[in-house]
Amino acid sequence: MHYWLMKSEPDAFSIDDLRNADRAPWDGVRNYQARNHIAQMQPGDLFLFYHSSCKPPGLAGIGEVVSEPYPDRAALDPSNPYHDPKATEEKLPWKAVDVRYREGFTQLLSLEKIKTLAGLEGLPLLQRASRLSVMPVTAEQWEILVDAARAG
Known part of the structure; x- marks a missing residue:
């Protein structure tokens, strides 16, 4: 099993939207490095x-x-906000996966709080100019982040 961090703007698709769906596509990623992670x-x-x-x-x-x-x-799909005019049936470079809800945290673990946690020095989220919407997380980073989020 691998661990990931995936970003979404909550007004577009939030953890509550995922909770309310049986399963949902994680699509619309238009960065090649993030696509490679997917x-x-x-x-x-x-x-x-x-x-x-x-x-x-x-x-x-x-x-x-x-x-x-x-x-x-x-x-x-030209009517979709994630339309790529260069994409064709023969050359469809973007990837998606289906996802489902597992757990919501009682309160958001803010980026400011994440920055104070020890052991996350290599976390891509905290790297300067890192804007990827999908990034890997190590098992150690996962444990630190989940423990902090569950502790509130």
Whole structure:
């Protein structure tokens, strides 16, 4: 099993939206490095659901990957906000996975709090200029973050 951190703007798709869905596609990723991370995901992998572009940003809960990666067909739909005009049926470079809700934290673990936690020096989220929406998390980083989030 692998661990991930996946970002979403809560007004677009929040931990509550995931809780209310039986399963949902994690699509719309339009960064090649983040796409490569999605391509490595397998059913059973867990991810930290991070609310981004909000005040305050932070960890809202845990989700689970429930499908193999598959082509993100939203790229072909001109009415979709994640449309990619360069994508074709023959060349569909973007990937998606289906996910489901596992746990919501009683309160958001803010980015400011995350920055104070020991043992997270290598966490991609804390690297200067890191704007990836999907990033790997080590087992040690996972444990630190989940313990802090559950402790409130």
